[in-house]
Amino acid sequence: MPNGVRSNPDFPSVERSEAIYNRAKQKIPSVTQTLAKGPTQYIKGVAPKYIERAKGCRVWDVDGNEYLDFNMAIGPVSLGYCYPRVDEAIKAQLEKGITFSLMHPIEVEVAELVSSVVPNAERIRYSKTGCDVTSAAIRLARAFTRRDGILACGYHGWHDWAIATTDRNRGIPGSVRALTSAFNYNDIDSLATQIDDKTAAVILEPMLFEFPKDDFLLKVCDLCAKKGALLIFDEMWTGFRLALGGAQEFFGVRADLATFSKAVANGMPLSVLAGRADVMSLLEKDVFFYTTFGGEALSLAAAVATIGELKDKFVPTVLQRTGARLIEGYNALARELSMDYTQCIGMGARSMVGVAEARNSLAGHARALVLPFGGGYRLHARGLPGGAPNPEEGC
Numbered sequence: 001m002p003n004g005v006r007s008n009p010d011f012p013s014v015e016r017s018e019a020i021y022n023r024a025k026q027k028i029p030s031v032t033q034t035l036a037k038g039p040t041q042y043i044k045g046v047a048p049k050y051i052e053r054a055k056g057c058r059v060w061d062v063d064g065n066e067y068l069d070f071n072m073a074i075g076p077v078s079l080g081y082c083y084p085r086v087d088e089a090i091k092a093q094l095e096k097g098i099t100f101s102l103m104h105p106i107e108v109e110v111a112e113l114v115s116s117v118v119p120n121a122e123r124i125r126y127s128k129t130g131c132d133v134t135s136a137a138i139r140l141a142r143a144f145t146r147r148d149g150i151l152a153c154g155y156h157g158w159h160d161w162a163i164a165t166t167d168r169n170r171g172i173p174g175s176v177r178a179l180t181s182a183f184n185y186n187d188i189d190s191l192a193t194q195i196d197d198k199t200a201a202v203i204l205e206p207m208l209f210e211f212p213k214d215d216f217l218l219k220v221c222d223l224c225a226k227k228g229a230l231l232i233f234d235e236m237w238t239g240f241r242l243a244l245g246g247a248q249e250f251f252g253v254r255a256d257l258a259t260f261s262k263a264v265a266n267g268m269p270l271s272v273l274a275g276r277a278d279v280m281s282l283l284e285k286d287v288f289f290y291t292t293f294g295g296e297a298l299s300l301a302a303a304v305a306t307i308g309e310l311k312d313k314f315v316p317t318v319l320q321r322t323g324a325r326l327i328e329g330y331n332a333l334a335r336e337l338s339m340d341y342t343q344c345i346g347m348g349a350r351s352m353v354g355v356a357e358a359r360n361s362l363a364g365h366a367r368a369l370v371l372p373f374g375g376g377y378r379l380h381a382r383g384l385p386g387g388a389p390n391p392e393e394g395c
């Protein structure tokens with residue numbers, strides 16, 4: 001019998017997952033389309049590999065086992081799976097069409113909505129993936145400043161400029177690689193020593209799992225202004241989650257450009273580039289940024305419903321509160337059980353379970369896909385970003 005979240009004496013059987021995985025290995029290089037969902041991130045032979053369906057904060061794998069999902073699709077699903085208001089909006093739009101030969105008015109509706117909640121969102125454009133909009137932001141910054149250098153902190157997508165600083169950069173020309181350098185979060189010196197009159201943009205996630213210390217974000221902002229570089233907030237995780245207006249609202253710091261996806265449409269593929277009117281106006285002609293599905297209407301309909309629900313139900317506050325309970329509860333349990341090798345870090349809206357790789361060290365942050373409900377935790381694989389249970393269900 002498949003395992004459920006209320007009775008879970010054994011590890012679940014994951015035979016079907018393994019069988020599909022064996023087929024995938026014959027056809028799909030690296031097996032997964034999203035690194036964080038792939039088998040390298042989870043415990044072999046114990047964690048499921050394929051999910052078949054989901055509802056609220058629960059998921060069912062292809063073997064029929066039920067889990068509580070603390071990843072929530074690696075960020076996008078902040079309201080819960082199959083959320084009625086969002087699904088109804090998608091279905092209503094589906095009746096009228098998905099992609100058309102002309103623009104659709106919903107493009108304007110979402111632009112007005114995003115502008116009304118995100119600070120500094122004077123102008124808006126859409127695309128489909130996070131790296132589409134971070135790359136568009138970089139191109140805009142280069143065009144606006146007439147410089148090429150990029151200083152980046154963290155992950156911003158798979159495109160050449162972004163992956164250039166990693167050790168998986170084969171296939172990226174050396175001349176492109178030379179234009180991007182990395183700096184460290186909460187280490188203003190690592191930025192101050194590199195930023196110069198060749199720097200077009202400084203791009204960072206305004207918060208990962210650590211709060212900005214010692215006015216870090218303000219100092220980054222000031223340095224950019226002083227050196228004439230644009231500041232880009234990559235709000236893939238913080239947007240529509242930390243606060244409705246993202247990190248700019250939460251921390252009271254303004255970026256020149258900001259990029260969003262994940263939580264904006266509760267799982268539908270939509271990304272948003274927002275920013276200063278004078279910078280964004282380059283998209284009128286000089287900077288080319290167009291894509292076939294940019295105005296796809298199902299995702300935009302989902303965004304209207306999602307933003308409406310986030311606003312009406314104060315979801316960022318709910319995420320903060322339930323997430324904080326989870327962090328405190330996890331850490332209290334770990335202390336009680338003398339499990340000093342594991343800890344939950346971050347903040348309510350985005351947290352992560354860490355498991356020590358070596359004794360007395362919390363070096364490796366493992367990802368926790370699923371913690372079975374009500375039976376202690378048996379299956380703790382990898383990754384706990386800020387996915388939170390459905391606020392309607394309050395779990």
Ligand SMILES: Cc1ncc(COP(=O)(O)O)c(C=O)c1O
Pocket residue numbers: 128129130131132134155156157158205234236237261
């Ligand atoms: C902070 C951040 N920026 C950019 C991206 C790239 O987004 P996408 O995978 O949609 O291209 C990600 C993806 O996880 C991300 O976490």
